[in-house]
Amino acid sequence: MATGNVYIFNATPNQIGLFLNQYPLNSINGVASTNAYAPNSQTVARNPSPGNPGVAQFGGQNSLLVNFPSTGGQALVYTINIPSTTYNLSQDLQLYIFFDEVVLVSGTTDATGQPGTSQSFEGAPATKEEMKMLK
Numbered sequence: 001m002a003t004g005n006v007y008i009f010n011a012t013p014n015q016i017g018l019f020l021n022q023y024p025l026n027s028i029n030g031v032a033s034t035n036a037y038a039p040n041s042q043t044v045a046r047n048p049s050p051g052n053p054g055v056a057q058f059g060g061q062n063s064l065l066v067n068f069p070s071t072g073g074q075a076l077v078y079t080i081n082i083p084s085t086t087y088n089l090s091q092d093l094q095l096y097i098f099f100d101e102v103v104l105v106s107g108t109t110d111a112t113g114q115p116g117t118s119q120s121f122e123g124a125p126a127t128k129e130e131m132k133m134l135k
Contacts, residue, residue, distance in 0.1 A: 002090055003045060003046045003047070003048065003089050003090060004046050004088070004089065004090050004091045004092040004093065005043045005044060005045055005046060005092050005093075006043070006044045006045075006046060006058045006082075006092075006093045006094070006095050007041050007042075007043055007092065007093070007094045007095070008025075008028065008041055008042050008043075008044060008095045008097065009028075009039035009040070009041045009094065009095065009096045009097065010028040010029065010030055010031070010039055010040050010041070010097050011031065011039045011096050011097060011098050012030050012031065012068070012097065012098060012099055013030040013031055013032065014030045014068050014069075014070045014071060015027055015028065015029050015030055015068075015069065015070060016028050016030070016066050016067060016068055016097060017066075017067035017069060017134065018064065018065065018066060018067070019064070019065040019067075019130075019133055019134075020044060020056045020057070020058070020062060020063070020064055020065075021052055021053060021054060021055065021056065021057075021059075021062055021063055022063070022133065023055060023056035024056070024133075025042065025044065025056060026042055028040050028041065028042055028097075039096070044056065044057060044058055045057045045058070046058050046059075046082070046089055046093075047059040048084070048089055050083070050084065058080070058082055058093075059082070060081065060082060060083050060084065061079070061081050062079070062080045062081070062082065063077060063078070063079060063080075064077070064078045064080055064102070065077050065078075065126055065130055065133065066078065066097055066102070066123065067126075067134055068099075073131075073134070075125070075126035075130065075131060075134065076100070076123030076124065076125060076126060077123060077124050077125075077126050077127075077130055078102050078121045078122075078123045078124075079121065080095070080102065080104065080121055082104070087106055091106060092107070093105065093106055093107075094106075094107065100122065100123060101120050101121060101122050101123065102120070102121050102123070103118050103119070103120045103121075104118065104119045104120075104121070105117070105118045106118075
């Protein structure tokens with residue numbers, strides 16, 4: 001079975017830096033009037049691991065560090081659980097990043113037979129150890 005992807009969208013006007021499970025991802029530019037405020041995105045593969053996969057892919061349990069360099073380096077960490085019992089591994093998901101929360105969206109029927117859903121996750125300030133990854 002082919003694995004799905006998580007499409008990460010930056011819904012803020014600021015460029016963001018990302019670390020998924022302690023691995024760097026490409027930064028994503030913020031929304032702007034020049035592109036009709038459409039969020040910029042990048043694609044990250046899903047992983048069959050029920051826990052933290054230990055790579056830059058989304059498994060069952062994930063840590064996403066979001067850095068806002070233009071705000072003086074504010075960084076938040078999100079614990080994002082994506083159990084394959086809820087979201088089929090072959091299913092594509094969308095993750096929208098805002099300033100204080102991220103929202104995971106499943107646009108199609110999930111593993112439980114329910115129509116698409118959304119789930120929000122609140123961030124916690126990055127620790128000194130996590131901030132060292134940004135340097």
